[in-house]
Amino acid sequence: MKTRNTRPTMDDVAEKAGVSQMTVSRVMNGKGYISEEVRSRVRSAAAEIGYVQNRLARGLRSEKTPLVAVVLPTLGNSVFNDVLSGITDALTQAGYRPVFGVTEYSEAKEDELVRDLLSWRPSGIVLTGLEHSDVTRAAIAAAGVRVAEIMDIDGTPISLAFGMSQIAAGHATAKHMLAQGHRRFAYAGSHSGRDLRAGKRLEGFRRTLRDAGATLLSENISPKPSSMMEGRRMTAEILSRPDRPDAIYYSNDDLATGGIMHCLSNGIRMPEDIALAGFNGLPFLEALPVGLTTVETPRYEMGKQAGKFLSMPETDLAEDAGRVVDLGFNLIAGQTC
Amino acid sequence: MKTRNTRPTMDDVAEKAGVSQMTVSRVMNGKGYISEEVRSRVRSAAAEIGYVQNRLARGLRSEKTPLVAVVLPTLGNSVFNDVLSGITDALTQAGYRPVFGVTEYSEAKEDELVRDLLSWRPSGIVLTGLEHSDVTRAAIAAAGVRVAEIMDIDGTPISLAFGMSQIAAGHATAKHMLAQGHRRFAYAGSHSGRDLRAGKRLEGFRRTLRDAGATLLSENISPKPSSMMEGRRMTAEILSRPDRPDAIYYSNDDLATGGIMHCLSNGIRMPEDIALAGFNGLPFLEALPVGLTTVETPRYEMGKQAGKFLSMPETDLAEDAGRVVDLGFNLIAGQTC
DNA sequence: TACTTATATGTTTACGTAAACATACTGGCT
């Protein structure tokens, strides 16, 4: 008799139920033929001794796990909260679990993180954006996991991307601002410009201004993470310069909201004195005294669809390779421009 | 010779480097004595064939994993984004990874989720709040994992809790509102009242009103998740009743912000016509036209400390058992009461 | 009747790793 003080295993359940370990395995996983009588005997034996399966052993033996690695740049922006929420909902529904980490917009950290997450032998991985190092690409290819890239569709995905065109969003914003008669622009971004999606929006924005003959006076990039306070500070600084713009494009709503705060506190009229535009379409904007012009994005949906894709029973990946699912965006014309 | 098309293992690295598998293991984990020469040979062999360790096998053999299970009620509230962010930061620093799931404020789902997460043999688990079923308690005890409970300290933790007194927060808010001369109150909550922390705040609030002889006219609980829109709707409804309160206590800032929106849209003055108070102290409140009276909580810090605790090298758990770390809160007196 | 087929269970083995237990070679110290 074994008086181990380790956690009960299938062998313990088997002994208790008077069957073989394999029979217990079959009952637990609902595979193969099991008589009702044995099934219930095993079930109650398991319950009685408090058996909990060991996923490590299961994953090792079966060479697959119900894990999906999730790589996000940050949790400091509620955008990724929505994305993660979508992913989690979809995965949970299918019995999968997310394991995740944040890169803080650093490629080196992404490499490291992806490598680490792959060591759990997940069946899928969610990456943010389409730009990834060769190291990461190689590691993913070698691991043979399903991949979903989210947020961006301007480029060639490894497998399938769920997102929207960041360039088009920048373009749309510029077009809207130009249509309101603004000609002298400034840009305000954060994270030292390491946010590549923001960079693409700026690219689309810049190009559209150039085509229209308008000027982008300055591109202001803070090394800090984005926040309302930082947006406020940056706005104050931009507006204090001799070469004053008549419109500011922010890389996101947090910064832009800081801009609104600065203007309200200083009696600067929007859009007469200065026009502002943000990006994301966060819910709290509705409660602001001034409606911010912004671009609403299907964040939850991106996560949801990516999660669904990764938790789908094996479909033919080849046919999806390089494809893109454009979930679109929605320019919301507010009162700031 | 083995021409497998599976992923490379330590055996493959060992063969390539001309050493034993155990030596590879030692190099990878930096344990035991290894000569510089062999170390570099193994390293380059591993890099060359793209070896990635198998954490499942490692965890199975060593009977421990660098995983921490995280159980949150929802991701639909940015509060838990901050908490998760703190947890993730602390864990990542220590080389741990979070695996998580959401309960949607359901005890049954918590039981199921905890059981599932424990099957990964995590070394620790983060739970939200102090109320857990016997099933969950038993499973955790049997698993022998370290436990950190967050958000709440009103009760007896399984091991160690990082949070603040929800009851005291409700009390403080009531005290503040009473001091402003309000006497007739209404409460607005969400999630069908399944949010137990909100329940405790209400309890503290209710008790304080009673002690002061003030009346709580109605407790309005929406079955929906909290959101600004729902708060707005509820506020409209509460204010349309014959028995009109002169103050509303909301279970959180989202609902309260909806209240502000309703008042602003309908020319209802705050606090003259109606006083409002929320809970959480979310950053976006700073950008609202009216400063909401609320209670700011150390969300990130709760997560951070919980994560740190769980990723600490084995400390004596017994001495911590049942202890509580009160991270406090901060009542912010705004313009709404 | 013999022979398939469906049902129900058992036995053996391998998944990749690290713990436990060898083994062997160095150099310094008695």
Place this chain on the structure above:
DNA sequence: AGCCAGTATGTTTACGTAAACATATAAGTA
């Protein structure tokens, strides 16, 4: 010279599970 401690490696084994391959009984079919 003999011995011990430190350094550097190897061999065997077990972690808990499920795949692969038996085996056995009952029921249906040629």
